[in-house]
Amino acid sequence: MNETTNSVIRLYYQPQSFPCGPNSACCGPVGQSEEEVRGYVSALVNRFPGVQVELIDVSQKLRAGRDSPALKILNTFGTAACPVFTVNDEVISIGPPAMSELIPLLAEKLQVKA
DSSP states (O other): OOGGGGOEEEEEEOBOBOTTOTTOSSOOOBSBOHHHHHHHHHHHHHHOTTSEEEEEETTSOOOHHHHHHHHHHHHHHGGGGOSEEEETTEEEEESSOOHHHHHHHHHHHHTSOO
């Protein structure tokens, strides 16, 4: 049986917002845009076809059991740590990833070739 069949990659993200308004001069947007999140999901689904990819919006209520690894990161660093990638409840990456570095890390945890 393929190890990836029961594997879950969770992507914890903060939806993009504009704290000071969309065209303010003092600061830019925070969080991840819809396009950015779609890009991550597309890359993961294309690279790991048998793996379930779950999106978790950290601005919504998180569940203690399912989300414990990410909760520890978020409680320590706040939403600036997003996106957070986990595989089977183990944190693999925090912050905006270089996909060329993230894919091999995920492949190793999923026990598939990079």
